[in-house]
Amino acid sequence: MTSARRKLLQKGGLWAATVVVLFFVLAPMLWILDSSFQGENELLTRPSHLLPQQPTVGNFDYIFTGAIPRSFEVTGTLRSRISQEAREVPQALENSIIVAVAVTIANAVLGALAAYSFARLRFAGKTLAFNFLLGSRLLPAIAVAIPYYAIINAANLLDTYTGLILVDLTFTLPFTVWFLRDHFRALPEEIEEAALIDGCGRLQVLFRIVLPLAAPGLVAAGAFAFMFSYNEFLFALLLTQTIKSQTLPVILASVATNPDASLALTAASVVLAMVPPLLFALGFQRFLARGLVAALGRT
Amino acid sequence: MANVTAATEAGRTPALRRRPGPGREAIYAYLTLLPVLLVVAAFSLYPILYAAYLSLHKELLTDPGDHHFVGFGNYVDVFHSFYLVDSVTSTLVFVLMSVPAVMVFGLLVALLLNQAFAGAGILRVAVLLPWALPPVVSGIIWRWILNDDYGVLNSILRQLSIVHYAIPWLSNPQLARVALVFAQVWHEGPLAAIFLLAGLRAIPAETYGAARVDGAGWWAIFRHITLPLLRAPLLLVLIYETIVAAVTFDLVYIMTGGGPANATALVSWFAYTEVFKFVNLGNGSALAFLIAAALLVIILGYLRALRVESNR
Incomplete structure (x- = not known):
C-alpha cells in the first residue's frame, strides 16, 4: 500500500468515526426537535415518520396560547392526552431564567469578592475557612434534602425564588470561590501592587484591574453557576409547590411522567427547555471547555 | 484609629498609604468572606446536625x-429493609456498567478530537452539547426514543428487519438498566471526552516522535505511551464519574421511576422514597447518612490515589 493511499484511508476512517459520534451526540436532540413539529396523531403512527409529513407549529402554539392543536381535534379520542402542564412551560422558563440569572450574578459578585481575599490577603483562619468551603461540597445532595426542606420551610421561603436561589448558591459558591481564587492567583501581582501604591483600595483593585484581567475565568464561573441552577432538579422538586416558583425541570418532569402525557406537547416543551443551555454551550464553548479542564484537573 | 487618621490626613506618608495595617486588610477580608461563609454554613453545618438528629x-x-430517641434503630431498620441489598446491588451494577462505558466513550472521542483534521473542530463543539442539558431533558429524550410502542429506535430496528417485535427497552428489568446506561453515557460522556482531550494535549509531541523513529506501531504507542501518561486524568474522570453515577437520581426519576420491578431503583432513589413516599424521615436520614459515608470513603480513597499518583 502506498503512503498516499494509506493517508487517504486514514482520513476516511477518521471521518467515518466522526460521523458515528456526531450521530450519537446529535441525533437524539434532532429527533426531539423533529418530533416537536409533528402532530400527536403523526407521532402515534408506526413506523415513526422520520420527517414530519404534516409539519406543524401547533404544539408550540398550544404552549404559548392554549389553542388546541388540530392534530388533537382530528382524532377526538385523544383529547384527554392534552397535557395541561405544558401550558405552564413559558412561566417555568421565566422562573428558571430568573433564578439562574440571580444565582449567576450573586456568584460573580460574592464569589469574586471572597475569592480575591483568599487569593491575595493574609488573615487569621484563612485556611480553615477555605477548607470549610471545599469540605461542604463533600455532602451529597440527597443527604441534606430533608434539612434543606426544614430550613426553607422554617424561613417561610417554600415556593419562592429566594429559597431556590439560596440553595443553588450553597452548591455553586464554594466551586466559584475555589475556581476564581486559582484564576486570580495566576495573574501577575505587580500591577495590583502598583495600583495599591497609587492609593487604590483592595476593592478598587479587584474591580478595576483583577476582574477585567480574569474575565475569561469569571465568564466560565458564571456559566457554570447558570447551568447548575438551570439544570438543578431535586431541590427544585422539593422546595417548590406551584407554578409561582416551579422551574423548568420540575414542569418538564410533571409533563413527561404523567401517564396521560401528550408526546407532541412533551417534545415541544423539551425543545423550549433546550434553547437556553444550548445557546450557552455554543456561545461559551471555549470558556466552558477550558474551565472544565481547570476545574477537574486541579481538584 | 479615627483621631489618628484625622491628625495625619494632610501629611500622610506614602509608606502609610502603601500598607494599610494588617488589621484593616483582615477586616476587609472578613467582610468579603462573610456572605459566602454565612450561606454555606447555614446550609451545611446546621443540616448535618439536623439530619444526624433525625436519624x-x-x-x-x-x-x-x-x-422518641431510638439510638441506631433507624440504621438497623435500613439494614433490615426490603430494599437495601437490592438497591445497593442495582447501584453497583449501574456504576460498573456506566462508568467504564463513559470512560471508553470519552477516551475514544478524545483520541478522535486529538487528530489534526477538520472534523475534530466540528465534533469538539457538538460533543459538549448533551452535557449542557438538564439531566431531566436527557432522560425525557431517551425515554421517548426508547418508548416500546412509538419509539423511533424500535421503529428503525423493525423497518430494517433487524428485529420483528418491539423490544421492551424500558419495561424489561435488564434492558431498562441498559437504557439508563445509554442515557448516562450520552449525558456524561462529553465531559470525560473534553477532559481526557486536555490530558492528551499535555503529552509532548516529541514523546510520540521518538517512538515512531523506533518503529513503534499505533497500538504499541497507545499501549506504552498514551495510556501510561494519561493515568492521572483517567483516574480523575474515573472517580468523578463514579460519584456522579452512584448518586444518580434525575435520570431514574424520569426514565423508569425506579422500575420495572425496582430494577433501576438505586440507593438515591430509596433515600428519596423513604422520605417522600414512606414519609419516614428517620429512616430516610439514616439511609442518607449511610450513602454520604460510603461516598466519603470513595472520595478519600480517590484523594489518596491521586496523592500516590502525583508522587510517582
Whole structure:
C-alpha cells in the first residue's frame, strides 16, 4: 500500500468515526426537535415518520396560547392526552431564567469578592475557612434534602425564588470561590501592587484591574453557576409547590411522567427547555471547555 | 484609629498609604468572606446536625406525636429493609456498567478530537452539547426514543428487519438498566471526552516522535505511551464519574421511576422514597447518612490515589 493511499484511508476512517459520534451526540436532540413539529396523531403512527409529513407549529402554539392543536381535534379520542402542564412551560422558563440569572450574578459578585481575599490577603483562619468551603461540597445532595426542606420551610421561603436561589448558591459558591481564587492567583501581582501604591483600595483593585484581567475565568464561573441552577432538579422538586416558583425541570418532569402525557406537547416543551443551555454551550464553548479542564484537573 | 487618621490626613506618608495595617486588610477580608461563609454554613453545618438528629429519632410523618430517641434503630431498620441489598446491588451494577462505558466513550472521542483534521473542530463543539442539558431533558429524550410502542429506535430496528417485535427497552428489568446506561453515557460522556482531550494535549509531541523513529506501531504507542501518561486524568474522570453515577437520581426519576420491578431503583432513589413516599424521615436520614459515608470513603480513597499518583 502506498503512503498516499494509506493517508487517504486514514482520513476516511477518521471521518467515518466522526460521523458515528456526531450521530450519537446529535441525533437524539434532532429527533426531539423533529418530533416537536409533528402532530400527536403523526407521532402515534408506526413506523415513526422520520420527517414530519404534516409539519406543524401547533404544539408550540398550544404552549404559548392554549389553542388546541388540530392534530388533537382530528382524532377526538385523544383529547384527554392534552397535557395541561405544558401550558405552564413559558412561566417555568421565566422562573428558571430568573433564578439562574440571580444565582449567576450573586456568584460573580460574592464569589469574586471572597475569592480575591483568599487569593491575595493574609488573615487569621484563612485556611480553615477555605477548607470549610471545599469540605461542604463533600455532602451529597440527597443527604441534606430533608434539612434543606426544614430550613426553607422554617424561613417561610417554600415556593419562592429566594429559597431556590439560596440553595443553588450553597452548591455553586464554594466551586466559584475555589475556581476564581486559582484564576486570580495566576495573574501577575505587580500591577495590583502598583495600583495599591497609587492609593487604590483592595476593592478598587479587584474591580478595576483583577476582574477585567480574569474575565475569561469569571465568564466560565458564571456559566457554570447558570447551568447548575438551570439544570438543578431535586431541590427544585422539593422546595417548590406551584407554578409561582416551579422551574423548568420540575414542569418538564410533571409533563413527561404523567401517564396521560401528550408526546407532541412533551417534545415541544423539551425543545423550549433546550434553547437556553444550548445557546450557552455554543456561545461559551471555549470558556466552558477550558474551565472544565481547570476545574477537574486541579481538584 | 479615627483621631489618628484625622491628625495625619494632610501629611500622610506614602509608606502609610502603601500598607494599610494588617488589621484593616483582615477586616476587609472578613467582610468579603462573610456572605459566602454565612450561606454555606447555614446550609451545611446546621443540616448535618439536623439530619444526624433525625436519624437517631423516630420521625414518621404519619405519627407526628411520637419523636422518641431510638439510638441506631433507624440504621438497623435500613439494614433490615426490603430494599437495601437490592438497591445497593442495582447501584453497583449501574456504576460498573456506566462508568467504564463513559470512560471508553470519552477516551475514544478524545483520541478522535486529538487528530489534526477538520472534523475534530466540528465534533469538539457538538460533543459538549448533551452535557449542557438538564439531566431531566436527557432522560425525557431517551425515554421517548426508547418508548416500546412509538419509539423511533424500535421503529428503525423493525423497518430494517433487524428485529420483528418491539423490544421492551424500558419495561424489561435488564434492558431498562441498559437504557439508563445509554442515557448516562450520552449525558456524561462529553465531559470525560473534553477532559481526557486536555490530558492528551499535555503529552509532548516529541514523546510520540521518538517512538515512531523506533518503529513503534499505533497500538504499541497507545499501549506504552498514551495510556501510561494519561493515568492521572483517567483516574480523575474515573472517580468523578463514579460519584456522579452512584448518586444518580434525575435520570431514574424520569426514565423508569425506579422500575420495572425496582430494577433501576438505586440507593438515591430509596433515600428519596423513604422520605417522600414512606414519609419516614428517620429512616430516610439514616439511609442518607449511610450513602454520604460510603461516598466519603470513595472520595478519600480517590484523594489518596491521586496523592500516590502525583508522587510517582
